[in-house]
Amino acid sequence: MNKFGFKISTPRSIDLDNGDRRLYDELVATVPSYRYCIGCGGCTATCSAGQFTDFNIRKTHFLFSRRQYDKLSTELLPEADLNKCMLCGKCSLVCPRGVNTRGLIVEMRMLLNNK
Amino acid sequence: MKKIAILGAGPAGIEAAAVLAANNCPVTLFEKGQQPLCNITDKAFLFPNFADADEVAAALRAKLDNPNITLRCNTEVTQLMPSFIAGFQEENLTGTPVWKVNEELYDVVLLATGYTPFDAHRKEELGYGIYAGVHTSLEMEKMIREKKIVNSVGENPKRVVFLQCVGSRDEKSGNHYCSKLCCVTAVKQAIEVKKLLPECETYVFYMDLRMWGQHFEEMYRTAQQDYGVTFVRGRISEAGGTFDDRVQIKAEDTLLGRPLKMTSDLLVLMVGMEASKGTRQLSEMCHICGEYGFAQSLDPHLNDCRTQGRGLFVAGSCKRPMTLTDAINDGRAAACEILTSL
Numbered sequence: 001m002n003k004f005g006f007k008i009s010t011p012r013s014i015d016l017d018n019g020d021r022r023l024y025d026e027l028v029a030t031v032p033s034y035r036y037c038i039g040c041g042g043c044t045a046t047c048s049a050g051q052f053t054d055f056n057i058r059k060t061h062f063l064f065s066r067r068q069y070d071k072l073s074t075e076l077l078p079e080a081d082l083n084k085c086m087l088c089g090k091c092s093l094v095c096p097r098g099v100n101t102r103g104l105i106v107e108m109r110m111l112l113n114n115k
Numbered sequence: 116m117k118k119i120a121i122l123g124a125g126p127a128g129i130e131a132a133a134v135l136a137a138n139n140c141p142v143t144l145f146e147k148g149q150q151p152l153c154n155i156t157d158k159a160f161l162f163p164n165f166a167d168a169d170e171v172a173a174a175l176r177a178k179l180d181n182p183n184i185t186l187r188c189n190t191e192v193t194q195l196m197p198s199f200i201a202g203f204q205e206e207n208l209t210g211t212p213v214w215k216v217n218e219e220l221y222d223v224v225l226l227a228t229g230y231t232p233f234d235a236h237r238k239e240e241l242g243y244g245i246y247a248g249v250h251t252s253l254e255m256e257k258m259i260r261e262k263k264i265v266n267s268v269g270e271n272p273k274r275v276v277f278l279q280c281v282g283s284r285d286e287k288s289g290n291h292y293c294s295k296l297c298c299v300t301a302v303k304q305a306i307e308v309k310k311l312l313p314e315c316e317t318y319v320f321y322m323d324l325r326m327w328g329q330h331f332e333e334m335y336r337t338a339q340q341d342y343g344v345t346f347v348r349g350r351i352s353e354a355g356g357t358f359d360d361r362v363q364i365k366a367e368d369t370l371l372g373r374p375l376k377m378t379s380d381l382l383v384l385m386v387g388m389e390a391s392k393g394t395r396q397l398s399e400m401c402h403i404c405g406e407y408g409f410a411q412s413l414d415p416h417l418n419d420c421r422t423q424g425r426g427l428f429v430a431g432s433c434k435r436p437m438t439l440t441d442a443i444n445d446g447r448a449a450a451c452e453i454l455t456s457l
Contacts, residue, residue, distance in 0.1 A: 038284070040322045040350035041367025050374050059372055079372065094240060094352040098286030 019067030023111050027064060030107050034061065036097040043091035043101050055084035057091055057101060064108055073112055082109050116141065117222040117457055120214070122192050122397065124151035126439055127431025128227035129175050130446030131453070136183035138454055144184060145216070147191035147393065151176060154229065157253065159260035161439060162296075162303045163330035168260075171439070192216055195224065195397045197424065214426060223426050223456070225449055226403075226410055228393035229442075230432040233282030233290070233386040241281065241384055246356035248381050252277075252300055255383045259307045264315075264381075267360045272315055272380030275308050276364060277301040278351045279321045283387030290407060294387030295436040298325045301385050302338045309342040317344045318379070320351050320366055328438065349375065354382055388436040401427060410434055420449040428453055 028034055041058050049055045056079040063071050063080055073082045082105060091101040119135060121128045124146035132142045150156065152175060158168035179186055198213040198220060214224045235243035235251050242249045247267030250258075258264045266272045279301055283294040298321070305317040319338075324346070326332040338344040349366040357363050362382040368375040390398075390408035398410035403422045405411030410433045412419045420428050430449035431442040 036286075038322055039369060040280075041348075041369035042350040042352040044367035044369075044372075045349065045365045045374055046352040047374070056367075056372055058367065058369065096280065096285045096287065096350065 014066045014068065016066065020069070021067065023069060023115065024065060024067060026111055027104070027107055031100050031104050033097070033099045034065075034104055036099055037061065038097060040096060042094045042096060043099075046090045046094045047085075048088050048090060049084045049086055053081075053084050054078040055081060057085065057105070060108065061104055069112060069115065072108065082112070118220070119143070119223045119225070119453065120145065120216045120219075120221040121225045121227055122195070122216070123227035123229055123393065123431070123433070124148075124179075124186060124188070125154060125227060125229045125431060125442065126152065126175060127229070127433075127442040127446035127449070128225070129178055130443045131225055131227065131430055131450040132184050133178035133181065134447055134450035135453060136181040138450075139183065140454070140457070141183045142185070143221075144179070144186045145190050145192050146186065146188045149188055151179065151186065151188070155439065157260070158256055160303070160307065162299045163328065163334050165303075175443075190217075192393065192397065194218075195226075195400050197401070223428070223453055225428045225430055225453065226394070226397060226422075226433055227429075227431045227446065227449075228397060228410075228433045229391050230388040230394070230436065231391040233288070233294075233389050235281060235384045235386050237288055238281055238285075238384070240353045241278070241351065242354040242356065242362065242382070243384055246354065246362055246382075247360045248356070248362040248379070249354060250381060250383050251281075252297065252304065252383055252385045255304050255308075255381075259304065259311070262311060264308060264311055266380040270380075271312055274316045274318070274377075274379040275305070275381045275383060276351075276362075276377070276379040277305060277317070277319045277383045277385060279319070279324075279385050280350070281384040281386050282389070284322070290387060290389065292407060292436070293325065295325070295327075296438050297385035297387060299328065299331045299334060301383075302326075302331075302334050302344070304383065305344040306334070306338050306342050309344065317342070318347055318377075319344060320347050320349055322348070322350055328440075347375070351382075388432060390433065394433040398429075398433070403427065403429070405434075420445070420452040426456070 044058045071077045085105045089102045119142045121144045155172045213220045349369045351366045355363045395408040398404040410429045413421045430445045
């Protein structure tokens with residue numbers, strides 16, 4: 001098949017025309033403060049797990065809101081591995097928008113497990 | 116002749132007094148401080164054109180030199196209410212209430228009691244009042260004014276870090292609003308630091324840079340182009356002290372998606388604007404208290420200087436965070452509304 005020495009690459013772009021909105025809607029319904037994020041990164045800066053691993057809590061929930069569920073909690077993207085979170089809750093303390101960040105992680109894990 | 120009281124001798128109050136006086140209306144201007152314009156006279160230079168704050172203040176103060184204006188400093192107004200609530204029977208001929216200001220009666224009152232800077236102690240995680248290297252933007256302005264920018268041991272800093280949105284856009288402080296002028300103030304102060312100390316590294320940590328006013332965006336560009344100020348998109352989540360009295364900060368560089376830490380000689384917190392004590396108390400007393408303790412006008416578009424109290428007007432940053440330019444214009448607008456109502 002690979003006769004010509006090249007293959008067709010899969011597009012990298014985030015495709016908001018496709019993708020399942022259902023999980024996103026469920027997350028918003030359970031953790032409404034999810035939508036208030038202004039992306040300041042305070043949570044990631046203070047994250048205990050993020051100091052030593054690639055885990056980036058800000059990115060995880062943005063990936064979720066862009067329906068990139070298959071990127072979360074896999075080996076493919078270490079920064080989006082929700083299992084790295086130790087649920088210490090420091091992120092919630094510093095969030096200027098009062099987002100329930102810890103609840104968000106728990107809920108994302110549950111939704112992805114039951115997907 | 117109707118009696119007019121203006122509460123607060125800041126830019127809005129003074130400008131309103133000057134317009135009314137020029138139209139032959141005597142006004143009494145109440146000021147709780149020793150001097151008018153206390154929020155300008157502690158500044159060095161003003162954005163966006165680096166105007167000398169003392170010159171601007173002097174020009175405004177000169178407007179008070181009018182026989183129609185009576186300035187009463189050291190006079191805090193603690194009572195403001197319509198006379199029929201205050202237990203007085205007198206009402207003037209048109210049936211509008213007479214306003215009781217402390218113990219005196221006035222036909223028209225203009226509330227121009229302004230703002231107060233956010234108290235940075237309330238953001239304990241940023242270390243203000245705990246670590247010697249953490250300052251507010253007002254303290255930085257004072258250092259610029261004295262042309263003496265120093266760290267806790269009196270040496271010139273090698274690094275200065277500014278943090279935006281302290282006490283603004285912050286659920287934890289109860290202030291959801293944007294204070295509007297901290298963005299450009301940090302850019303201005305970063306330039307001032309570079310002018311005084313060209314070798315000093317300056318960083319501005321921001322969430323969004325809101326360069327909304329005329330020449331603000333150009334100032335931002337100047338900071339990048341001519342002064343080499345570094346802008347980092349991310350909120351500093353905590354600050355700690357080091358053994359040598361410097362400040363260690365943590366943020367996420369959100370454009371790279373990685374945590375960032377750095378040590379700085381100074382951390383400058385860009386504190387937001389809150390309703391002043393006078394604004395809170397007086398607007399509460401006459402039932403025009405709006406969100407976050409600011410006074411509320413009738414309508415933000417069409418009737419921004421009148422209130423639901425007849426004969427009671429509002430101007431300046433007692434309504435919302437405002438720049439000097441906006442406050443002066445608003446004082447002028449309120450004076451026109453008052454003249455129309457007389």
